[in-house]
Amino acid sequence: MKHLLFIPLLVASLLAAIPALAMEGVAVIDMRNAVLATQVAQDAFKALEEEADYAANIERATVLQTERQSLAETLQKDAETLSQEEIADMQRDIQEKGKDIEFIVGKIQAKQSETADKIFRDLNPSLQKILSELIAAKEVKMLLGRENVLFADTSLDLTDDVTSMLDVAAAEGKDNE
Numbered sequence: 562m563k564h565l566l567f568i569p570l571l572v573a574s575l576l577a578a579i580p581a582l583a584m585e586g587v588a589v590i591d592m593r594n595a596v597l598a599t600q601v602a603q604d605a606f607k608a609l610e611e612e613a614d615y616a617a618n619i620e621r622a623t624v625l626q627t628e629r630q631s632l633a634e635t636l637q638k639d640a641e642t643l644s645q646e647e648i649a650d651m652q653r654d655i656q657e658k659g660k661d662i663e664f665i666v667g668k669i670q671a672k673q674s675e676t677a678d679k680i681f682r683d684l685n686p687s688l689q690k691i692l693s694e695l696i697a698a699k700e701v702k703m704l705l706g707r708e709n710v711l712f713a714d715t716s717l718d719l720t721d722d723v724t725s726m727l728d729v730a731a732a733e734g735k736d737n738e
Contacts, residue, residue: 586702588695589713593677595723596688601731602680609676615669622665629658687730688723695719695726 596602609615636643636651643651696704699719707713707720 586700587705587717588699588701588703588719589705589707589710589717590692590719590723591707592688592720592723594707595720596681596684596727597677598720598724599680599684599727599731601684601727602677605676605680606673609672615672618665618669618672622662622669625658625662625665629655629662632658684727684731687727687734691723691726691730692719695722 610619632651632655636648636655640648692704695701701719704719705713707718
């Protein structure tokens with residue numbers, strides 16, 4: 562009878578020990594977040610928001626969305642009193658505004674993606690150097706992308722460390738200019 566209790570306890574203690582052993586030398590990082598949270602990235606996106614074309618696209622998308630919402634509300638409220646032709650015209654206008662919004666949002670997203678890609682290219686040498694230093698300093702044997710991990714203890718996450726170190730490296734780079 563003692564053996565029947567001993568085996569489940571042994572298995573439970575081994576299972577409890579495995580995660581502790583497995584976590585040593587393992588780290589997690591969200592490289593996208595690490596880079597896009599830097600001051601360099603924030604400055605780049607702020608500059609993007611101040612570009613005339615980009616700001617005009619944001620404004621145009623906002624106006625179109627407001628017009629579309631207003632048309633939809635009018636159509637819903639007055640549907641009983643409108644003719645079939647008026648309803649069809651309003652529905653067509655709503656669809657056209659929706660297509661225009663999709664097109665403009667696509668342009669906005671493309672510009673954001675282009676800006677993010679440029680930030681990644683610019684910061685990549687510093688990022689690689691910092692990752693190498695952190696891997697050596699923290700004796701990381703396995704580095705996982707956060708997007709591929711279902712759960713990780715926050716103490717394993719290097720994202721904030723990398724962001725801070727990238728900010729320091731960028732500040733030092735400005736000081737040396």
